Amino acid sequence: MGPGDAAMSFVVENGVPALLAVLKEDLLRRAIDTVPLRDERDAILHAWPTPRLSSATLAPGRLPACHYLDKAVAAAASGPARRTAEAISPVRDALQWRYDYPLQPRWPDLASRMAFAPIIAAPGLMDADGVHLGLTLMAPHTHYPLHSHPAVELYLVLAGNAAWRVEGRPFAPQPPGALILHQSGIGHAMTTDAEPLLAVYFWRGDLVTAPAYIDER
């Protein structure tokens, strides 16, 4: 371990708990008008992660979609989730951007249009029981196809006015500050327009099973 590693560890061990504290306040502040959304927000707050050093870490890394990170963070910093966006900045260089879906001929460019940064996860910056969370970044004019996973997922939009769809319902625009609920096993998709999307995802329940693409209906 070199001096650079020690500096990065210091950044992570201080920056991640600070980000969590701000995120918790951010979730508490959101106006929520549906019972399922409020119940999930409350369940996440109840199971709020206590971060510990991760036994499975990744090297910091960037993907092509990270080209849009500066623009998305700048937009987030002037939006309703400003304080969360600011709390991401200290750990930004430590983020381990990745795209884990198996490559599919139907969507050959998705690995260069989308990126995910696990913050509380294994592997991730830090680990915890109960709730995992991280960032989703999408380039402009990108369709994240219908996919599902057993984990219940709550999204907090930081930047970008993408169209969001839950299986069986039409696409709906979701502005920065919006919370979006994806129930266990229910397909969901997002499409960006001219702006990149930056959002925080929270996972609760089955934290192990990876998402999988499903046929668009």
Ligand SMILES: [Fe+2]
């Ligand atoms: Fe999801």
